[in-house]
Amino acid sequence: MTDSFQDPEPAEPAEPAEPAGPADPVEPATRRALAHRLALAQAEGRAPSVVAAVVREGRAVWSAGRGELPPGSPADQVQYRIGSITKTLTAVAVMRLRDEGLIDLGDPLGAHLPTPHGGGATIAQLLSHSGGLAAEARGPWWERTPGELRPELADIFGEPPHETPQKHPAGRRHHYSNPGYALLGALVERLRGAPWFDVLRREVLEPLGMRRTTLAPLDPHATGWAVHPHADVRQPEPAVDTGRMAPAGQLWSTAADLSAFAAFLLAGDERVLGAASLAEMRAPAVAPEARDWDTAYGLGMQLWRRGGKVLSGHSGSMPGFVAAVYTSPAERLAAVALANATSGPLMGTLATDLLAEVAAREPALPEPWRPMPGGDADPELVALTGSWYWGTYAYVLRLYAGRELSLGPAGGAGAVRGSRFTPRAAADGGGWLGQEGYYAGEVLRVVRRADGSVSHLDLGTFVFTRTPYDPDADVPGGAAPAGWGGGVTP
Known part of the structure; x- marks a missing residue:
């Protein structure tokens, strides 16, 4: 099976990289x-084929395919378009x-890239689809037409009468934007x-062992189908090769490669991106x-609240294909689902169902407790731990590895006012920076x-005392x- 274009320099199919870390099969x-x-999912979604995988503790522990698959090929090595x-x-x-210091997420795009539109949006706003730009490229349906129709950035937006690519003020609201x-x-x-793809292959795909993730399909791969409703x-x-729009939805990949990517999204890899940035x-x-309080968007990741847990990852679709990579960081689980039908099978639903099955049948064991490294057990910090009071509210301060607090x-009540705090360098003023909730950034x-x-703790002007x-x-x-007895009436 072949499609209508080929990679400029197609790589030979390679054996998947050895997954990192031990994990028991399901x-x-x-x-x-x-x-x-x-x-x-395959039968009720009426998909020619569906492939799925589950990742636990850093590696794939289950994968399978159903339906029409290239003969003789492992299901997890068959390419699908991932949108x-x-x-x-x-x-x-x-x-x-950003992590290399070449940009700041608060920089306006126009400070680094000449562009006819969108230059006033920050890089963070573009990552989170809050730059206010149009949802789709102008001109004919970009997912079904060659990229040669949009050779330059200006051609993505065009200048049709009475319309503008800027649909909302930058930063005002979430508005999904492929451009x-x-x-x-x-x-x-x-x-x-x-x-773009050369950079992605060198800096991300190759270090993660994603050798079957390409711009164009390589055999064995699925053909995209439209199934009559x-x-x-x-x-x-x-x-088609979507050209300039490729960073929004061009790639082809496999369940094995996306399992490696999901493992990375859960734990990070210092060769690519650390856990803190993820x-x-x-x-x-x-x-x-207002109607979507169970969904949100981060910096390049979709977020869903399901069963009391927050899942992260992304779904994808292109003509003939639907896909999903969902991760559950709290359970150290991830699921991948791929199908070759334009509509019908809900890969996000399948991924969620797979996660729920494994979590319910084989819940993750908690990480074993270990004492912190001796260098982090500063006696002065240990002495700070214990009970503190904000007015009459009781709090507890705890110390963790890395000198985090x-x-x-106390008792976990009202935890909305609690937070983790990471140490700040002396050059930044010292102290600890809040990471969550009300105290984030304080x-x-x-x-x-x-x-x-020690007199007291100061947290954004709030005073915490020992009594x-x-x-x-x-x-x-x-x-x-x-004192406390002074207000008692005899």
């Missing part, structure tokens, strides 16, 4: 349940630029001095629409008396002179 009963979910999952890969390339990711791909090209008949869909990508970057209400400092003893309204601490407004 139990036979779980395998049977996963196979049943896969079969339902907008491409965007998450593009976002990783952009975050690498926005074309601009981000062009940014990568400009700052790296090489074509009311009859069991089908016709082939075109597969956690930043998973954080909601813009408020959802957490401060939260600085926690230890305030000492002239003799060096409620400690008379020996510098509490704004002061403590009542008569």
Whole structure:
């Protein structure tokens, strides 16, 4: 089977890289349940074929295919088009630029890339689809027409009468934009001095062992089909090189490669992007629409709330194909689902179902407790731990490896006012920076008396003392002179 274009320099199919880290395969009963979910998705979704995989503890522990698959090929090595999952890969390339100090996410795009539209949006806004740009490229349907129709950035937007590519003020609301990711791909090209995909292959795909993720299909690969909505008949869909729009949805990949990518999204890889940057990508970057409070978008990642847990990853579609990569960081699980039909099978639903099956049947074991490294166990920090009070509210301060702190209400009540805190360099003013909730971005400092003893904690001007309204601490407004018994009426 072939489609209508080929990679400029097609690589030979390679054996998948050895997955990192040990992981037990799923139990036979779980395998049977996963196979049943896969079969339902293929049959009820009326897809010519479906392939899926589950990742646990850093490696694929189950994969299977159903339907028409190239004979003699392992299901997890068959290529499918992955659509907008491409965007998450593009976002990783952009975050690498940030981590190297070449850009700041708050920079306007126009500071780095000459562009006829979108230059006033920040890089973070484009990553999170809040740059206000049009959802689609102007001109004929870009997913079904050759990229030669849009040879330059200006051709993506065009200038049709009475319309503008800027649909909303930048930063005002979430508005999904495929052209926005074309601009981000062009940014990568400009700052790296090489074509977008060459950069992606060198910096992301090769280090992660994703050797079967390509611009154009390589055998064995699935053919994209449109299945009639009311009859069991089908016709082939075109597969075109989308040119400048490629960073928004061009790529082809396999369940094996996307399993490696999912493992990376869960744990990071310092050769590509660290865990902290990936956690930043998973954080909601813009408020959802009023009717979509169970979904959000980070920096190149979609977010979903399912069963009390937050899943992250991306779905994708192109003519003839639908795909999904969902990760559950809390359970250290991920699922991949691919099908070759324009509509019908809901790969996001299949991925969610696979995650739920494994989580319910074989729940993840907690990480074993270990003492922190001796160098982190600073006696002065250990002495700070324990009970603190904000007014009459009881809090507990805890110390973790890496000299991180957490401060939260005693007993866990009202945890919205709790947070983790990471140490700041002395050059930045010292103290600890809040990472979550109400205190995100706020600085926690230890305030000492002239003799060096600890007076109180200052957290964004809030004073925490060792006892409620400690008379020996510098509490704004002061403590009542008569103390706690002074207000009692005989």
